[in-house]
Structure formats: structure tokens, C-alpha cells
Amino acid sequence: MVVFLRCIFTFYLFLGGSLFGGTTGKITGQVIDSESNRHLTGANIIIDDTFMGVSSDQDGNYVLINLLPGSYTLRVTIVGYSPLSIQGVTVLIDQITFFNLAIIPEPILMNEHVVVPQ
Numbered sequence: 001m002v003v004f005l006r007c008i009f010t011f012y013l014f015l016g017g018s019l020f021g022g023t024t025g026k027i028t029g030q031v032i033d034s035e036s037n038r039h040l041t042g043a044n045i046i047i048d049d050t051f052m053g054v055s056s057d058q059d060g061n062y063v064l065i066n067l068l069p070g071s072y073t074l075r076v077t078i079v080g081y082s083p084l085s086i087q088g089v090t091v092l093i094d095q096i097t098f099f100n101l102a103i104i105p106e107p108i109l110m111n112e113h114v115v116v117p118q
Contacts, residue, residue: 025091027064027099031056031076034102040078043103048073048085067091074099082106 031043039060046053047064050072056062069091076084081103091097 022094024066024068025093025095025097026067027072027074027089027091027097029062029099029101030060031062031078031101031103032060033081034104040081040103043076043078043081043101045101046075046077048075069093074101076101076103078103080105080108 031040031045032038033040039058040056041058041060043056043060043062044053045056045062045064047067052064052067054062054064071087072089072091074086074089076086082105084101084103086099086101089097089099
């Protein structure tokens, strides 16, 4: 009986990890300004047709985790920049897909308001 339990323990110790391996992957990268190469904080990175998304941190880094294998479309938005959509970002099982995003500044135009004292 003890020998049988040792065999089972050894089996799970060496082969169990491969039997119960990961089933998801992740996308990670950095969001930068395409003109100044500055890191952009607070950019929203969203996967189209899902409810998944993240915001970039203070260094412009982002990580999307627990993604099923397949091809995705990333959409990047931030105030003051034109939206960016990238198709065909591929995720593989137990792999990290590195994808840096450079977005183009787009000034926000407003109507002029003149204030005069009375």
C-alpha cells in the first residue's frame, strides 16, 4: 500500500503539472506617445467584443490576463489622442504576447468663449 501511494505521489509530483497546465495566455506591453515617446498613464486598452480591458499604469505598462487562445482586436483610447485599433493580436496558451502601442496626439478643439466685465 505504501509503495502504491509513493508511486502516485511521484507521478503527480513530476507529471501532474503538465496534466493540469495553463489554458490561458496574456498580452502585455507599453503605451507611448508616438511623437515624444513619453509613457502614457491612464490609457484604456480594451479587447473588442468582450468586457475585458485595463488602464495603463504610471509607466504606460498594461497587462491583460486570463485570455483564451485566439486572435483579438485591441482598442486603445485616451483623452487628447486619436483612438487606435489593432487587429490580429494572437494569444497562445501559457505564452505572453508583447505588444507596444504608440498612439498619435490629437488636440481637443473647442469654441472660443470671450468673457467681458460689466
